[in-house]
Amino acid sequence: MLDPTDKAAFDGMVTQLREVDPRFCRRVDRMSRPKRRLKTAHAILLWTVAPLCIVYGGWTGLLLAVLAVGYGTYLFNRRNGTSPAPMWWTAPRKHA
Structure with missing residues (x-):
């Protein structure tokens, strides 16, 4: 817990940094x-949800399942931020 004077000084520094x-x-x-x-x-x-869409949705459910799997894969690959995850089949290059 900070003193009120220390807290005011800290808040001032944070405001200035912002x-x-x-x-x-x-x-x-x-x-x-x-x-x-x-x-x-x-x-x-x-x-x-994708298998449930296929079972209960017929052809429309199949389309929704494909979209759900595709978007789920996109979200899973982008979970680390804006940098895309490297593909598993790419080997790192060794520089000579």
Whole structure:
């Protein structure tokens, strides 16, 4: 627990940092959000719903299942942020 004077000084520094470098503050704020788990959970949910769509939806359900599997795969691959995950068949190149 901080003293009121220390807390006021800290809040002033944070406010000044937000004014001076808003891009840094956005990156720091983005790190605290649990998007990776959310994207993974949505992907698993879509993959779980896909067979149910096929069983109960007929041809329309098949189309929805294909879309659900495709979007679930997209979310699962993008769960690490904006950088795409490397494909499993690509080998790292060795520089001479």
